[in-house]
Amino acid sequence: MRLRKSHSVLPGFRLAMGFTLVYLALVVLVPLSTLFWKSATLGASGFWQAVSAPRVVASYKLTFGASLVAAVTNGVFGFVVTWVLVRYRFPGRRLMDALVDFPFALPTAVAGITLTTLYAPNGWLGAPLEKLGIKVAFTPLGITLALTFIGLPFVVRTLQPVLESLDPEAEEAAASLGASRFQTIVRVVLPALFPAWITGFALAFARALGEYGSVVFIAGNMPMKTEITPLLIITKLEQYDYAGATAIAAVTLVASFVLLLTINRLQSWGARLGRAE
Amino acid sequence: MSTPATREPRIVRLLLTATALSFLTLFLVVPLVAVFAQALEKGWAAYADALLEPMALSALRLTLLTAAIAVPLNVVFGVAAAWAIAKFDFPGKDALVTLIDLPFAVSPVVSGMVFILLFGRQGVLGPWAEALGLKLVFSVPGLVLATLFVTFPFVARELIPLMQAAGTEDEEAARVLGASGWQTFRRVTLPNIKWGLLYGVILCNARAMGEFGAVSVVSGHIRGKTNTLPLHVEILYNEYNFQAAFAVASLLAFLALVTLVAKSLVEWRAASEHASHAEDPHVD
Numbered sequence: 001m002r003l004r005k006s007h008s009v010l011p012g013f014r015l016a017m018g019f020t021l022v023y024l025a026l027v028v029l030v031p032l033s034t035l036f037w038k039s040a041t042l043g044a045s046g047f048w049q050a051v052s053a054p055r056v057v058a059s060y061k062l063t064f065g066a067s068l069v070a071a072v073t074n075g076v077f078g079f080v081v082t083w084v085l086v087r088y089r090f091p092g093r094r095l096m097d098a099l100v101d102f103p104f105a106l107p108t109a110v111a112g113i114t115l116t117t118l119y120a121p122n123g124w125l126g127a128p129l130e131k132l133g134i135k136v137a138f139t140p141l142g143i144t145l146a147l148t149f150i151g152l153p154f155v156v157r158t159l160q161p162v163l164e165s166l167d168p169e170a171e172e173a174a175a176s177l178g179a180s181r182f183q184t185i186v187r188v189v190l191p192a193l194f195p196a197w198i199t200g201f202a203l204a205f206a207r208a209l210g211e212y213g214s215v216v217f218i219a220g221n222m223p224m225k226t227e228i229t230p231l232l233i234i235t236k237l238e239q240y241d242y243a244g245a246t247a248i249a250a251v252t253l254v255a256s257f258v259l260l261l262t263i264n265r266l267q268s269w270g271a272r273l274g275r276a277e
Numbered sequence: 278m279s280t281p282a283t284r285e286p287r288i289v290r291l292l293l294t295a296t297a298l299s300f301l302t303l304f305l306v307v308p309l310v311a312v313f314a315q316a317l318e319k320g321w322a323a324y325a326d327a328l329l330e331p332m333a334l335s336a337l338r339l340t341l342l343t344a345a346i347a348v349p350l351n352v353v354f355g356v357a358a359a360w361a362i363a364k365f366d367f368p369g370k371d372a373l374v375t376l377i378d379l380p381f382a383v384s385p386v387v388s389g390m391v392f393i394l395l396f397g398r399q400g401v402l403g404p405w406a407e408a409l410g411l412k413l414v415f416s417v418p419g420l421v422l423a424t425l426f427v428t429f430p431f432v433a434r435e436l437i438p439l440m441q442a443a444g445t446e447d448e449e450a451a452r453v454l455g456a457s458g459w460q461t462f463r464r465v466t467l468p469n470i471k472w473g474l475l476y477g478v479i480l481c482n483a484r485a486m487g488e489f490g491a492v493s494v495v496s497g498h499i500r501g502k503t504n505t506l507p508l509h510v511e512i513l514y515n516e517y518n519f520q521a522a523f524a525v526a527s528l529l530a531f532l533a534l535v536t537l538v539a540k541s542l543v544e545w546r547a548a549s550e551h552a553s554h555a556e557d558p559h560v561d
Contacts, residue, residue: 009449009453010365010445010448010452010458011458011461012360012458013361015357016357016361017365019353019354020361020362020373023354024354024373024376027354027422027426027429028376028379028426028429029376030395031391031392031394031426032379034391034394034400035387035394080293080296080297080300081300081301083293084293084296084298085297088293088294096297096298096305098537098538098540098541099537100305101537101540102305102309102533102537103305104480104483105487105532105533105534105536105537106530106533107487107488107489107506107507107529107532107533108385108489108507109487109489109507109508109510109526109529110487110530110533111308113510113511113526114308114312114315117315117519118307124311125307149304152304152305171283172283181283184283206382210382210384210387211385212384212385212386212489213489213490213493217514230384230386230387230490233384233386234494237390237494242399246390249386249390252384253384256382256383257382260379260381260382264378
């Protein structure tokens with residue numbers, strides 16, 4: 001307790017904390033709570049009808065499925081990219097490393113129109129794929145592609161610092177005890193990377209669930225087929241169906257809260273593992 | 278350097294590198310090249326026309342205005358939040374940190390929508406706003422509010438871990454030696470966090486200028502009035518004016534590249550400063 005008291009040597013706690021709480025309440029908490037307040041006025045049956053209509057359920061399935069596939073793709077390729085960027089040396093490595101953040105920095109609308117133009121039937125990549133009988137733009141495949149693009153930095157950037165700080169002695173010890181390189185990676189390296197990897201995966205998945213700008217152009221937006229949940233919310237708002245939009249938004253918000261809490265747990269698990277080593 | 282027993286066989290290394298480079302080229306390099314190629318498809322004159330057109334200029338002005346309001350406010354908040362969280366102990370700290378992260382978890386569409394539910398005509402505070410003659414949605418204030426919301430965590434998130442790692446001893450020493458609170462912050466805390474702060478500002482600004490989903494919902498798409506650059510891109514694209522859409526988009530892609538370069542510079546400066554500190558026996 002004595003240590004805590006010594007903290008009061010520093011000034012500004014009341015001012016900083018007061019401002020933080022007021023600003024947090026005004027900018028984030030009050031606006032978000034409106035959503036739950038409005039949902040409550042719908043009544044249980046009205047709410048259920050709004051969130052379980054076939055068109056809405058179809059949009060959940062599409063959004064969830066495409067986000068999952070995109071996050072798994074990033075989980076696999078993001079791992080390979082991180083490994084190569086951290087462990088190997090080749091020309092252009094620094095440039096590629098810096099470019100990994102491009103999807104973070106690029107406005108989603110720009111990503112959306114660019115991917116759509118590339119993968120449209122007459123696009124640079126769309127035309128050759130069309131000849132092979134693969135349609136990308138305006139299909140669920142196109143949606144998955146856009147979600148893979150925007151999720152790309154998450155796995156790499158959560159995995160990279162952990163892989164960089166991994167002590168090479170553990171790998172050397174495994175090798176000197178007769179483990180093959182493959183055994184060393186599977187038994188020694190992968191377990192140490194797992195918490196960061198799953199955190200990156202969850203971050204990419206969470207981002208994909210709510211994504212709008214990069215998807216809306218390439219999706220085609222056909223009800224029941226290629227309509228993602230965020231777009232459905234906008235459609236309802238534009239039709240002045242505020243009740244319907246609110247109910248669906250509340251469902252997505254709860255889903256993102258659950259994911260956020262899961263990610264926080266994963267991160268503190270990773271931090272504990274890191275300390276334990 | 279690592280010994281051969283802790284490296285993969287050459288063929289595996291080549292295959293992995295080729296896979297990673299192909300993936301990055303397909304997802305990052307090709308789209309980046311495509312933006313500028315499409316923008317210049319009809320030559321430089323058409324490119325300049327698309328950027329100098331009055332609607333594009335008014336969209337640019339609004340984007341700059343929105344960022345000029347949202348970024349400083351979130352910087353002040355980020356510094357205050359990081360100071361309170363990193364330098365003091367209080368119950369509920371973890372919960373507060375989670376709440377600060379909240380806007381990252383919310384879909385941009387929902388982020389914009391809550392302001393319509395709050396201030397729209399049927400909104401909770403709608404009648405009150407109307408009575409005061411305030412038009413807070415489908416207007417510039419609505420755009421600013423939505424931008425504030427989506428860029429809320431950036432600066433705080435960069436600063437909290439940095440200030441926590443720095444501890445409180447330096448500041449305590451400054452106080453004991455008679456520095457005022459403001460002097461302590463400016464002379465002791467700020468030099469420790471300046472690169473992280475700069476990086477937070479850069480990220481916050483990139484998102485503020487590039488936000489699409491949230492501002493799309495609150496803007497009402499009034500051309501020349503409530504269109505930011507990303508919304509202008511959408512309008513041009515939906516009008517099949519692809520070249521002009523990509524010309525404006527190339528400005529935003531350029532901003533993204535500037536952000537990446539700035540990030541690399543900040544990381545490089547922070548690393549070299551860290552290294553020079555480590556070499557100096559008096560510090561650390």
